[in-house]
Amino acid sequence: xxxxxxxxxxxxxxxxxxxxxxxxxxxxxxxxxxxxxxxxxxxxxxxxxxxxxxxxxxxxxxxxxxxxxxxxxxxxxxxxxxxxxxxxxxxxxxxxxxxxxxxxxxxxxxxxxxxxxxxxxxxxxxxxxxxxxxxxxxxxxxxxxxxxxxxxxxxxxxxxxxxxxxxxxxxxxxxxxxxxxxxxxxxxxxxxxxxxxxxxxxxxxxxxxxxxxxxxxxxxxxxxxxxxxxxxxxxxxxxxxxxxxxxxxxxxxxxxxxxxxxxxxxxxxxxxxxxxxxxxxxxxxxxx
Amino acid sequence: xxxxxxxxxxxxxxxxxxxxxxxxxxxxxxxxxxxxxxxxxxxxxxxxxxxxxxxxxxxxxxxxxxxxxxxxxxxxxxxxxxxxxxxxxxxxxxxxxxxxxxxxxxxxxxxxxxxxxxxxxxxxxxxxxxxxxxxxxxxxxxxxxxxxxxxxxxxxxxxxxxxxxxxxxxxxxxxxxxxxxxxxxxxxxxxxxxxxxxxxxxxxxxxxxxxxxxxxxxxxxxxxxxxxxxxxxxxxxxxxxxxxxxxxxxxxxxxxxxxxxxxxxxxxxxxxxxxxxxxxxxxxxxxxxxxxxxxxxxxxxxxxxxxxxxxxxxxxxxxxxxxxxxxxxxxxxxxxxxxxxxxxxxx
Numbered sequence: 001x002x003x004x005x006x007x008x009x010x011x012x013x014x015x016x017x018x019x020x021x022x023x024x025x026x027x028x029x030x031x032x033x034x035x036x037x038x039x040x041x042x043x044x045x046x047x048x049x050x051x052x053x054x055x056x057x058x059x060x061x062x063x064x065x066x067x068x069x070x071x072x073x074x075x076x077x078x079x080x081x082x083x084x085x086x087x088x089x090x091x092x093x094x095x096x097x098x099x100x101x102x103x104x105x106x107x108x109x110x111x112x113x114x115x116x117x118x119x120x121x122x123x124x125x126x127x128x129x130x131x132x133x134x135x136x137x138x139x140x141x142x143x144x145x146x147x148x149x150x151x152x153x154x155x156x157x158x159x160x161x162x163x164x165x166x167x168x169x170x171x172x173x174x175x176x177x178x179x180x181x182x183x184x185x186x187x188x189x190x191x192x193x194x195x196x197x198x199x200x201x202x203x204x205x206x207x208x209x210x211x212x213x214x215x216x217x218x219x220x221x222x223x224x225x226x227x228x229x230x231x232x233x234x235x236x237x238x239x240x241x242x243x244x245x246x247x248x249x250x251x252x253x254x255x256x257x258x259x260x261x262x263x264x265x266x267x268x269x270x271x272x273x274x275x276x277x278x279x280x281x282x283x284x285x286x287x288x
Numbered sequence: 289x290x291x292x293x294x295x296x297x298x299x300x301x302x303x304x305x306x307x308x309x310x311x312x313x314x315x316x317x318x319x320x321x322x323x324x325x326x327x328x329x330x331x332x333x334x335x336x337x338x339x340x341x342x343x344x345x346x347x348x349x350x351x352x353x354x355x356x357x358x359x360x361x362x363x364x365x366x367x368x369x370x371x372x373x374x375x376x377x378x379x380x381x382x383x384x385x386x387x388x389x390x391x392x393x394x395x396x397x398x399x400x401x402x403x404x405x406x407x408x409x410x411x412x413x414x415x416x417x418x419x420x421x422x423x424x425x426x427x428x429x430x431x432x433x434x435x436x437x438x439x440x441x442x443x444x445x446x447x448x449x450x451x452x453x454x455x456x457x458x459x460x461x462x463x464x465x466x467x468x469x470x471x472x473x474x475x476x477x478x479x480x481x482x483x484x485x486x487x488x489x490x491x492x493x494x495x496x497x498x499x500x501x502x503x504x505x506x507x508x509x510x511x512x513x514x515x516x517x518x519x520x521x522x523x524x525x526x527x528x529x530x531x532x533x534x535x536x537x538x539x540x541x542x543x544x545x546x547x548x549x550x551x552x553x554x555x556x557x558x559x560x561x562x563x564x565x566x567x568x569x570x571x572x573x574x575x576x577x578x579x580x581x582x583x584x585x586x587x588x589x590x591x592x593x594x595x596x597x598x599x600x601x602x603x604x605x606x607x608x609x610x611x612x613x614x615x616x617x618x619x620x621x622x623x624x625x626x627x628x629x630x631x632x633x634x635x
Contacts, residue, residue: 186373189340190431192360193367194387194438204386208377 036268043262059262071240073266075157079232079242080225083164087172087221088214090165095176096202099183117170121163125234128163129154159235160242164228168221175220179213180206212282219278223271243267290351290364290441290474291316292337297346299332299498306332308498309346314442317472319465321485324495325521330478331446333495337476338367338444350441366435367444370451372427374419380406380430381415387438405437408467425456432464436471443468443475449484461488482522486510494518512631516623519556526562526597528555537622540593542572542615546622548630554623559586559598561619564607571612573597580604589613 046056063069094113098106116124131137133154142149153159183206191205229244236242241249243263251260292314299307307329314320322330335341337348339360347356355363375383384402393401406412409429419427428448435443445464449457465488468475479485485492486506494501494509494517502514513519520527530539532553537544544555564575564587576596577588585604589597597615601607622630 184371184373186369186371187375189338189360190367190369190373190434191375191386192340193338193365194434195361195390196386197361200390205375 039261039265039268043258043265046258059258060266062259063262063266068240069246069263072243072246075240076226076243076267077270079157079160079164080222082161083168083225084218084222086161086165087168088218091169091172091176091217092214094169094173095180096206098173098177099180113173114170116166119167121167121230122234124163124167125231128159128166128235132159132162154235155237157237159237160228160232163231163235164225167231168224171224172217172221175217176210176213179210179216183209215278215281219274222274226271226274227267292442292474292476293349293352294333294337295347295349297333297336297348298344299329299336299341300344305498307336307343310498310500312493312500312503314474314476317474318490319468319475319477319488321489321492322476322478322495323480323482323485323492323521324501325480327497328495329498330480330493330495332498334367334444334446334476334478337442338365339363340367364441365444366438366440366442367446368428368431368435368448370447372419372431372451374427374430374434376419378419379415380411380417380419380422383419383430384415384434384437387434391438401437405433408436409433410463424452425460428452428460429463432467436467436473441474443473445475445477447478447480450479457484458487464488486522494521496521511619512628513556513621514628515626516554516556517626519621519623524559524598526555526557526559528557528591528595528597530555532622540591540595542591544615544617544620546630546632548622548624551624553629555617555620556623557597557617557620559600561617562597562599563616563618564589564599564601564613565616567612567614569612571614573613573615575607575609575611575613577609578604578607589615 043059044055044057045053046058048054094109098110098113101109119127129136132150132152134149134152136152136154139149139152153162187209188201188205191201196204227244228242229248232242233245233248236245243266247260247263247267250256250263292312294310294312297307297310298305310329310333312320322333324330332341336343339355339358339362343356347354349355350364355365360367375386378386381402384405385398388398388401402415403412406415409432411426411429411433414422414426414430419430422430431448432445448464449460452460461484477485477488486509489506491503491505492509493503496517502509502518504512504514509518509522513522513525516527519525528537528539528542530537530542530553531551532538532546532548533550535545535547537546537553537555539555546553546555573589573591575587576590579586579588585601585607587599587601587604587607589599591597599615607613617632619633620631621628
């Protein structure tokens with residue numbers, strides 16, 4: 001075949017490839033990139049008294065000087081951190097068990113760990129209210145054996161924590177399990193052969209090999225939890241409240257779209273900071 | 289160094305008997321090869337010695353100490369795995385130093401021992417390399433060095449060269465043999481390659497379906513296989529099913545005098561021990577094909593009923609396809625009920 005024909009065919013593929021990726025790229029630009037820039041512009045380019053518009057950071061100044069807004073940001077960061085702190089050990093334990101265990105019990109545990117993925121957040125919220133809420137199942141059980149009621153986590157900051165941890169178990173377990181799949185049985189056996197006990201095997205062989213998976217899992221859960229809405233809205237306290245319900249209330253109840261957009265931009269900035277941290281960590285690990 | 293003693297060791301997985309009442313004593317400094325086809329139980333046996341599988345029955349002792357129920361991290365054994373099993377997040381030095389650090393040796397001692405072993409396996413100066421920067425042969429040397437640096441009493445090698453090409457495999461097995469003899473370390477080597485076993489071992493254990501078929505030095509296993517299975521598994525062998533009647537083995541017109549009782553029998557003749565002569569009349573067989581390898585030739589022979597045999601001859605030019613021939617085995621064995629009942633060597 002002449003070289004010119006091959007080049008011609010290769011050239012012919014370029015527009016086809018571009019056409020294939022064009023719709024999703026256009027959709028991302030329209031639904032994500034454009035709203036981001038639009039939101040930033042709308043919160044910085046504010047109307048002035050003369051009817052025109054001027055560059056101003058007034059909405060951001062308000063957010064960072066308003067104690068209520070700062071409390072909401074703090075409770076969001078606290079919830080995210082506490083959820084991550086609970087999720088990692090819980091899910092790592094489950095993932096380790098599933099990676100090294102065989103048999104029926106492991107299959108049941110896997111089923112239970114993945115189950116929350118198929119439960120909508122709103123159903124989960126009401127289920128938790130029925131179980132942990134005032135006069136819920138736990139209270140009834142305690143009452144039946146003559147014990148006092150629990151201090152319900154419903155409408156406290158612990159309500160969203162419990163719900164979000166349960167809701168994020170499946171994705172975290174799956175990511176960690178896929179990372180553990182890359183740790184071969186023989187590399188673990190080789191470690192035991194040179195004298196490593198279970199703790200040393202975990203610390204020196206398994207953990208360094210799944211660092212990327214842990215970073216991915218934490219990033220995914222942190223991003224999801226930081227911008228969560230349903231569970232904090234239904235299970236959380238009215239004040240302070242997480243950024244999701246806070247934005248919704250500012251937009252709908254207070255009818256203040258500019259402030260709501262400012263809150264969204266600030267939330268987005270925190271999420272992108274987590275994203276940059278994740279990308280840098282993964283890149284650093286790959287280089288190493 | 290140490291003596292390994294395996295007594296009546298068995299292993300079952302559900303209803304599968306992977307190893308059945310296995311017995312073996314490996315002398316101090318001896319290299320024994322466990323040889324057998326896939327599923328014969330050789331790797332399972334090695335893993336039981338290493339502590340990675342628990343024996344269902346029997347006992348394993350090293351220098352008189354029972355180790356059957358001791359976990360791998362507490363056994364005085366070192367294992368080299370088929371896939372190298374190097375820790376890719378550590379460099380070569382750290383791979384070797386890991387076991388020594390767990391034993392809390394001083395830093396200088398660790399450095400000295402790691403460098404000495406790297407030198408022994410021909411990898412001096414490779415300590416700071418990451419494992420992915422090494423070739424397959426170098427990775428296998430690192431795996432071997434990782435075991436040797438801990439100075440185990442027993443070295444266990446589980447098909448360590450299986451993933452390497454033929455040339456590298458031959459070179460490494462010579463190096464391993466030299467190193468093993470220099471260090472005088474008691475070694476068990478699992479392989480399904482007969483050439484590897486014949487080249488390396490002081491003794492070969494041929495295994496089949498979890499049982500021992502034969503335990504002997506390589507020349508005995510090759511020259512006097514205990515069972516038809518060993519005869520067929522080691523080297524090239526012509527196995528002819530037939531019957532002995534009135535002091536002669538018969539099969540499709542081929543007859544050979546053998547001093548055994550009448551009954552069914554299997555005749556085993558190696559190609560190099562099967563001479564052929566041009567037949568004056570019809571002959572017992574005819575030449576099917578001649579393959580010239582330069583230094584020698586292989587003549588494919590077809591018996592009257594279509595059974596094919598091989599004969600190794602010095603000169604290919606003497607033989608043509610279709611030529612009627614007679615067979616004259618120089619050395620052979622006759623088997624009945626999986627036992628050799630007669631051997632002959634007319635060389």
